[in-house]
Amino acid sequence: MWNCTGIGMADIKLSVRQLVRESQNVLASSRDSSELCRALEDILPLLPGKKASVKDAPDMPQGEAVEEFGACHYVRFLEFLVGQFSLDWCGRFAADERQRLLDVFFLDGIHHHAFLVLCSTVKHSSPSFKQNKCLSLLEDFLLRGRMSDLIWAQCCVLSDLTDSGSQSTKHRILWEQLLTAIVTLPDRIANKVQGKCSACFFPKQYFTSLAKDLLVVLHKVHNQLKASKDCSLLFVSQLMGRICLNGHADTTFTFLLPHFVKLTAVDFLWSRVCSRVIVGTPERCLESVLDCLLKKIPWYGIMSRLLGDALLSNKKLLFLLTNKFLLLRCYNQELVPQNIIGYLADSPNRRHLVVKSLKTLLDVWGDSSAVKHTSYDQHAYLTKTILICLGHLNQQEKTQHKSVLMQKLLSGMHCHLNSPLVKVRRLGMITAEALTKTLETEGPKLSFEYVKDEESRLLLLLLVPPDDPGMDQITKDVVEMSLGEEETREEATSNQTEQEDATGQQSTPDDDLDSDDDLEPFDMSEDVKTSQVKTPVYIRDCIEGLHAKENRELTETSLKVAEKLVRSKPDYLQEVCVELMQVLLHLEDVFEIDDFTVLRHSAMVAATVQCPIQASQYWTAEFYDRNYNIRQRLDMLQVLAAAAQELSQPLEETTPSSGLQKPCRPLTRASPNPSEEAEHWRDIVQKRIKSKTRRFAKGRSTPAPTPVANRFAPVAGRFFFPLLKSFDSKMNTMDMIGDDFLLLGRMLFTLGIVVHAAQHAPICRQMAVSLLELVWVLRYHTEVFVRQALMFAVSMVILSVPSHLLVSDLQDEMLECKLWLEDIVGKDPNVECRGLAAQTLMVLGSVVQKELSAESR
Structure with missing residues (x-):
């Protein structure tokens, strides 16, 4: 028992140490439950918090002893109990x-120490x-x-804060341990127990x-x-920042x-509290x-309401x-x-930042390099922000x-109108219309x-600032988010069913409704449009018809029949094919x-397919001639690409092989031939026998494909090298x-298609080497379209050249x-380029791996 009179601080420390040691000895050695209870x-x-809970020590010096126990013995005693x-x-x-x-030692003591001891024990223990x-x-x-008590205790730590408001060295390590333990607790427990834990440790809960x-x-x-008492939000801000940095911001702010919205709407002090919590987060967490x-x-x-003017003081x-x-x-x-x-525009103190941001956005939006190298989504986002x-x-x-704004717009419009992407050009047009309409309210638009x-x-709707949805709308959204997934799904299903029923009832026609017009229309489905012009039968007539500009x-008529006449393969086609292609071009x-x-x-x-030598010479020579526009060169x-693909496909066989297939007979005849009827009967019996017969080894059941x-192959080089x-x-x-x-990119696509069409030709390897040399020269091209074409060309080489040549002759390339x-x-800054490159790497790896596996076998 304690005697309060005449006890100094040194004696209190000694008495507390002695009591703790004696209790630990009893708890470690005794097997009597009553002795264990008395020791505790x-x-x-x-x-702390249990000063008057025990009647057996009424004369104990509670204040100094409790402080001594909490400062020097509490953590070690908890570790002893856990052991x-x-x-x-x-x-x-x-x-x-x-x-x-x-x-009670873990739940009603010093909360942050108890929490850290329990977390450390779970981390370092095995299933037991x-x-x-x-x-x-x-x-x-x-x-x-108890977690709220733990956080609140850290908010009350004011004596250990420096003048600048940051935590002192004494609490820096403790707070770091607490923040790490609090934020990572679900992950640590899941790693230890492999999902066999309470639902309260699931991340969302x-x-x-x-x-x-x-x-x-x-x-x-x-x-x-509100009571004019000091308090600190530093620990709360740091905890909020760590939660968001670890990817749980959505759950927390939901x-x-x-x-926050409800509280800040009626109380300015709440706005200050929320602003201090959000802005006070560490810089690495603020984003x-x-x-x-x-x-x-x-x-x-x-x-x-949540940030106030903190923007002006926080860089x-x-x-x-x-x-x-x-x-x-x-x-x-x-x-x-x-x-x-x-x-930014909601306060006079921040409005100057709107104009400053608009000028910066227009500079980036109108930069030619940014237009070329940023993705469409990024550029559309810039456009939306400018309109806002x-x-x-x-x-x-x-x-x-x-x-100033008009000058920035004019410099940016040139880059947009020169872009090969239709969507990018439209963004420039919409922005120009919106900016001139905003700045020139009375002038021409x-x-x-x-x-x-x-x-x-x-x-265009972004030009109008949004209205306040009101508190009711926000509350309604919160209620909807709190509903269970099954209830929400059932409500959505029932609403959809009701809408479909209502739509079906509204759209059901009335069968008894009579038309006011009793006249039946004539059937004109089989009517054929007649023409006073005679359809050309010869290619020369077709060329003359194409020349008839009036x-x-x-x-x-000549244009519609041109392909049919060419594919009919007239004898004089090679003489007029170049003239026909020139007229069509x-x-x-x-x-x-x-x-x-x-x-x-x-x-x-069709003309290129039927006369590949003359046509390839004409197209590849005219492509580099001076007297053509971009559209004609693209044609x-x-x-060339379409003709190469068609030529690489085998022709369909129209004549059946002799002895393998017999012509079909009609089921009824006016005068049947007995020999044919007997043969037909035998065929039926033979088929039935074949279907009932089980064979363990036999030859080819289907005819071998006829080589074509x-x-x-003979003209592949003419399509490729001159181009x-x-x-x-x-x-x-x-x-x-x-x-x-744009022409360069299209030419690369065409060369890749030609190489793929020539994949079974002996010249394919030489074409692939030449194409890879071109790719290597242009590999750092600044245009996204060209880089995509280069990757397409590489993928065509990988798919066309035999795999054994890729790992041997073309290994360096x-x-x-x-x-x-x-x-x-x-x-690469472009998302599509990165995706195409990843796909090409996958194709290359698959082909090489397959070849290496075949060689190992």
Whole structure:
């Protein structure tokens, strides 16, 4: 028993140490349950929060002894108790004794020490009773709300904070341990028990419970500040940042954000608390926090309540909201840029950042290098952000910055209109129309012709700032998110069924409804359109008809019949094929003939297939001639590619093989022949016998395929090498190395198709080597379209050249291509290029692996 009189601090320390040591000796050696209970009861008065819970030590110096026990002995005593956990030792206590004398040391002591001891034990223990007991204590720790007490205790640590508000050296290590243990607890437990744990340790349930504990702590902080008492939110901010950095921001803010919205709407002090929590997160975590908030906040006005003017004093926050989230990131949701720009424009102190961001966005948007090397999604995101900025400009800002904005627009329009992508050109047109309409409200407006679809409509809607959805809408969304998945699915299914029934009832026609018009229309389905022009029967007549520029019917009829006449293979086709291709190449659709492009292309392909030598010489020579436009050169490439593919396909056999198939007989005859009837009867019997006979070995049951000559092999080189030789030639009407990169890309695609069509020809290897040399020369081309064409060419080489040649003769070239493709996967700014490079690497690896496996066998 303790004697309070005349006891100094040194004696108290000695007495506490002696009591703890004696109790540990009893707990470690005794097998009597009553002795064990008495040993724990002697220590229990020293436990913080249990000062008056034991009547056996009324004269104990509670204050100094409890402080001494908590500072010097509590952690070691918990570690000692954990070391004693076993089925035999814990079985000596009754259930109520375990809760009253044993569990209380972990649940009602110093919470952060107890939590760290339990987490450390679970981490370093193997599956056993000790591990299960610690998991059970951790579960009780969470369910009884001890986590909120732990966090609140850290908020009350003010004496150990420096003048700048950061934690001192004394608490830096402790806080780091706590933050790591709290955030990684579900992962650590899952790794230890392999999923056989309580549901409260599942990530979603755990972090939802942790969000509730954080809200409880914030309410306590609010009450403390309201009572004019000091409090710190540093630990809460760091914990929030670590949670978001570890990927659990969505779960946490799904619970917290609706409460933040409601609380900040009525109390300015709550806005200060929320702002301090969010902005006070570490710099490395701030991006993860803001990323989730920007996606979840339904209206930019809430951003103003949560952040205030913290943007002006926090450089990291300023950089993220005005630079990284607008220029370097890409979001599919329009809500993100709307929240950012709306937040900047919502206060007079921040409005200057809207104009500054708009100028920066226009500089990046109009940069020619950015237009070429960024993906379409990224560029569309920049366009959306620019339109949102325009919607927030007031009249004074429009007048003051009109000339600068118009100058930036004009410099950017040139890059967009020169882009080979239709979507990029349309983005430039929409932006130009919107900017001139915003800045020139009364003057003439720009107007472009582009396809009006859902995307363009949504872009124009961004010019109008969104309205406040109101508290009811936010509350409604929260309720919907809290519904179970099965209930939501059942409601959606029932609603869909009701809508389908209603639609079916509305769309059911009335059978008894009579028409006001009793006249029946004539059947004109079999009517044939008559023409006064005679259809050409010879190719020369067809060429003359194509020359008839003033006779629509003759030109249309000649064009429709051109392919048929060419494929009929007349004897004089080789004499007129070049003239026919020349007429078709220069033919223009002045009469707006239906399917003009398809008919013209088909006729040119047919002529190339029937006369491959003359046609290939003509196309490859004319491709590098001066007197053609881009469209005509693209037509030449398309014809060469289509003809090569058709020539590489075998012709269909129309004559049946003798002795393998007999002609079919009619089932009835006017005068049957007895010999034929007998033969027919024998065939039927023979088929039945064959179907009932089981053979263990037999020859070929189906006829062997008839070998057919490869039509493309003799002329493959004529399609390939003349087209390849002058790719770097520069002339006034074509510069493929320069501005006409579209032609270069199409030529690479054509060369790849030609190589693939010649895969069974002996010349294929030589063509592949030449094509790989060209790829190596152009591998660092700045245009995305050219790089994609280069990867297509490499893939065609891999698929066309025999695999044994790839690993032997072309081993060096394939290794260089592999390194180049890996460099594209890791460094190319375009998403599609990276994907194509990865696919090409997979094809190369599959072919090489298959060949190596075949050699090993």
